[in-house]
Amino acid sequence: MGGTAQRDLPAGWDALLRLLRSAGFRFALLFTGVFIGASALFAAVLWYATAGSLDRQTAVALRADTLGLMERWREGGPGAVAEAIAERLAADVENTAIYLLLGPDRRRLAGNLDRWPAGATDDGVWVYGIVEREGTRVEARILARELGEDYWLAVGRDVEEKQRLRELLAEGIGWSALGALVFALGGAVVLRRALESRLHPAVQTARAIAAGDLSHRVPLSRREDEFDRLGEGMNDMLDRIDRLMVAVRGVSDAIAHDLRTPIARARAKLEEALAGSDDPEALRAAMEQGIADLDHISRVFSALLRIAEAEAGARRAAFAPIDVVPLLAEIAEFYGAVAESRGQVLETALPPWLELVGDRDLLAQAAGNLVDNALKFTPDGGRVRLSARMLGRERIEIAVEDSGPGLAPADRARAGERFFRADASRGTPGSGLGLSLVQAVARLHGGELVLQDADPPPGLRAAMLLGAG
Known part of the structure; x- marks a missing residue:
């Protein structure tokens, strides 16, 4: 029902939902957040360095001025403080200084502040707000201190100019923030469109592949950036898929061709035996031939399954450190009897120890296939040599060399294909796997x-080069 409700939405809402779900929008939103965060950090630093610095300077000046007047109190009492206040007011060219000295009867003894500021009831308290100075209301920052003997001192500064500067700075930061927001949104739109533009070829290629056209590839630019690397990876994947599809079609054709003969032969033998069922020997021979043909078919399918598992990497979970020397020695011992029955010589050249990480069963079967092929195509009285050695630090070679007729270069290029058999080997047993x-x-x-x-x-040297790790 959710899908139906979504399809019933107006076109504008549907487009908005697609926008909100798109990766480009999320990247754009991330860009906007980062940009606005950076702008906010810049504004905070600017505010701290300007308005904050003005506040700190004012506070330092008020503390220093207050300490100076308290020192005059200790030296000369109320008269010295009143004289110092008069001197400082006379020297106040900017007309921002505020002073008030009160006596025990709360009478003003010196200063330009009309009345004691509201809220300044404790020693060392800071007062912010509007005060009256010589009949004029001004915004001030004041520090109140008790001098002793019920004398009180208020030292302040007119901060209206600084407050206006703070307001101008806040207004500037506000407009800058608005401009930054507009710029961030505009940049987000440009970023989203740029991402869509760079991803569009990959999307089009994926859609073409999904429609069944495997010939499409992602076009690459000359930037060699992440999108080009993504395109290269997709193209490599598509090339691999294309090769696998060709291989699957080839295997299907080869299976249909190579298995048709034993299946047809088994059927013919069984039909012949059925027609002449009065002869037990003929029936037995037909059944034996049928069993042999079915065994051949079973071996072919088993070999195909093992090849598919190896190519898919499904057997990698069985990898373990193994010493291949005892494994190759067992293979040489097993095929040695076969070679001896044909008057052939099977030699070995194996080191004392050779370890790699791999699948023991698959390596044994692969090495056995090499020895079996060599013995099969080596004439009676010929020689086959099984060897293994370390190549550098990371490669191991397992090689089988025979004295047979060898393979032509064109046949060697196709020898790894499924069911391929050279013309010279058509009459020998095997399936080409x-x-x-x-x-x-x-x-x-x-x-x-x-x-x-x-x-x-003459002869052929077949070598498996394996990674030691």
């Missing part, structure tokens, strides 16, 4: 699969 799994495992471990000619030729 072995090197795809090796490549996915290598990338999962921060490395790559490198294929090159054996040294000396």
Whole structure:
């Protein structure tokens, strides 16, 4: 119902709600708040340095003047104080000084203040307000002190000029604040429009991608700023998605092509056995062939699942520190019997210790695939070599080198593709997923699969370069 109510709003209110919910508005609001906060801080500093400074100067002057008159009281009594007040009033060129000396009978003995200021009933009290000085009402700041023997002294200053200055300063700050607010709002609008303008290409690209057109990319400026980095990241992501989509289509086509044959063969055998069900041997052979074909299909799907897990990084949670030397030794021992049955020699060149952080099972399967491929394509009496070594401080190489026919450069470039099989290997058993799994495992471990000619030729050297960390 909330969505229905929102759709029923007038167009103006709907636009206002979109504005309030937009990230550009929030950034603009943040800009406005920061700018106004900075302006308020500047105004406070200005006020403290001007009006506040005037108040502090007045207070200091009144205290110093009062202390001077109290010193004259201690030296000469009421007469000395009255004489000092008369001298200071005579020397007051600016006509801002205010004095009043009262005797015990509350009679004025000296000064220009008509009456004792209201509120000055305690020793050391400050009085702010309107007082009468020689018949004129002025705004003053007064400090009252008791001199002793019921004599009282009031020392003050006419602060009307300073008050007018304070009012002018407050008015100026007010107008400045209004100007700052207008400027902040204008800057916020400009900032919001600038953000929308820079984000518009990314939004348009995202909408095109959502509509199914994967060819769109975010156009980049030459500023190399955060928006360009965002665009580069989106473009890299879209390129990756595009490659994955192509790979998925290729895998689908390859699965349909490579699995069609064993499925069709299993169906034909079963139909043939069903037609000749009187022959138990034929029926048994057909069932065995069907089971073998289904096992092949199951192995293909298992390999595809492992490749998908490795490429997606789903197996990274199983990473742990492992020593690959015992792992490779076990693989060499297992395939050594296979090599011996074919009259081949499986050599190893392994260091005493070689540790990395990774998935033991995936590394074992990848290394086993390399050895199995090497033995498969090496002729009887040939030689296969399994080695491992440290490259620098952060790379480990696990390599298998054979003395077979090798691979042409064009075939090596495609060897990591799913279901790819070179023309020379069409007649050998397999599904074309072995090197795809090796490549996915290598990338999962921060490395790559490198294929090159054996040294000396002929033959192929397949090496997994893995990150040690």
